[in-house]
Amino acid sequence: MSATAGRLTIIEKCRISPPPNTVGEKSIPLTFFDMVWLLSHPVHQLFFYHFPxxxxxFIHEIIPKLKRSLSLTLQHFFPFASNLTVFPTENRLARNPEIRYVDGDSLVLTFAECDLDFHDLKRNHPRDCNKFHGLVPALEDPFKVSNLVKIPVFSIQVTIFENTGITIGLTNHHSLCDARTRAIEYPDSLDKMWLNLPQIRTLDESYKALELVPQADRVRSTFVLTRSQINTLKKWVLVQLPTLEYVSSFAIGCGYVWSCIAKSRVHVVGKKGEYDVERFACVADWRSRLATPVPQTYFGNCTGLCLAKTKTTLITGSKGFPTAVELVSTAIREGVESKQGVFEAETWLEKTFLKVPTVGVAGTPKLNVYDVDFGWGRPEKYETVSLDFNDSISVNASKESWEDLEIGLCLPAKQMDAFITISRKDLESMISHRF
Structure with a gap:
């Protein structure tokens, strides 16, 4: 961490494996749904816990217990201690990469101490993004065994803020999956399409996951929409667009934040910015929507792309918010109900990497991150640190109520100021409206 971001001291770095002879050698071939994430950045999650x-x-009582409990847990969730294994170039089109475990494989567990203000970090107001980078671990570099390239997929860091709190940082390669992978059926052409990409065909030990880098004047903030506010926004949208049959809380939250982000960008850079198009992207859970339903125990990637696109002038105008909600709702409905289903995945690559302002979504309010308990009760705060890689937002159920939405975002400081002003003003205007 930089001097301005506080001082981080490593207490111990160790490797943790499942207990000997509890797993054996196991491998899980990646599906297309996993391979689409091979070129993506890692996922960085950060949990804050009270720890006075x-x-x-911490050193004498907590560290030994965490080491032992993690080892015991890994025998049941061995992919986390495994490596993403890539086969030689000449075999790459014939054999998908695998999550492979061999006896002795391990993940890196880091224990650290930080002198930053724990209470300030876990609040909702704008905070320097760089302060969070040292609290989540990087993935280890790839290595080669015989002719196989092995890429570590998971790492953990536990950081103590003495007499105050603890953070648990989790980093995983986005392709991480479980033993139910082959329950998914789809055209072989999708595998070949991704394995033929130059970046994947030439994948070797020089491969390196993207890392968080210091960024000047960029801040992260948390925006909470309560159930009452969401209901008010729904009424507003349905007045403006009475033909909409159904509007979800997710679409309301995402549409509202998307329109406010676009307005704040125009406020800072002006209407003559580099682009005149705005996009919104999220993923829909396809587990129950494929021709062959996926077992409930499936743990890997199985999501489809939902994409909305509009002109900047439409989403930043007087009807920008209802327009955004309608676009988000339509994108989700089409992504979920598409009769083409997985076959449309052939177009994901060109859509994903199109260079226009795109607000993506990490997380889902359907899985309450505030129910995660590592032994210290419910977390006091949750942050998706990997938002720093792009213009994504995080959307989760709130700590205070699963019916509220907790939305995290990272923006340049001036744009964040504009976003806060615009979002408050628009919200107050709609709340004061008499229906």
Missing amino acids: HSKSH
Whole structure:
């Protein structure tokens, strides 16, 4: 961490494996749904927990327990201690990459101490993005065994803020999946399409996952929409667009934030910015929507792309918010109900990397991150640190109520100021409206 971002001291770095002879050698071939993430950035998650204890207590009481409990857990979730294994170039089109575990494989567990203000970090107001980077671990570099390239897929960091709190940082390669992978059926052409990409055909030990880098004047903030506010926004939208049959809370939250982000960008850079198009992208869960339903125990990637596109002038105008909600709702409905289903995945590549302002979504309010308990009760705050890689937002159920939406975003400081002003003003205007 930089001087301005606080001081981070490594207490210990160790490798944790499942107990000997509890897993054996296992491998899980990646599906197309996993391979689409091979070129993506890692996922960085950060949990904040109350921990009013000394560093000495942490070292002597907590660290040994965490090591042992993690080892025991890994025997049941061995992919996390595995490596993404890529076969030689000449075999690459015939054999998909695999999540492979061999006896002795391990993940890196780091223990650290930080002198930043724990209470400030876990609040909702704008905070320097760089302060969070040192609290999530990087993935280890790839290595080669015989003619196989092996890429670590998971790492953990536990950081103590003495007498105050603890953070648990989790980093995973987005292609991580589980033993139910081959329950998914889809055309072989999709595998070949991705394996033929130059970046994947030439994948070797020089491959390196993207890392968080310091960015000047960029801040992260958390925006909460309560159930009452969401209901008010729904009424507003349905007055403006009475033909809409159904509007979800997710579409309301995403549409509202999308329109405010676009307005804040125009406010900062002016209407003559580099682009005149705005896009919104999220993924829909396809587990129950494929021709062959996926078992409930499936743990890997199985999502389809939902994409909305509009002119900047439409989403930043007087009807920008209802327009955004309608576009988001339509994109989700079409992504979920598409009769083409997985076959449309052939177009994902060109859509995903189109260079226009795109607000993506990480997380889902359907899985409540505030129910995660590592032994210290419910987390006091959750942050998706990997938002720093792009213009994505995080959308989760709120800590206070699963019916509220907690939305995280990272923006340049001036744009964040504009976003806060615009979002508050628009919200107050709609709340004061009499229906």
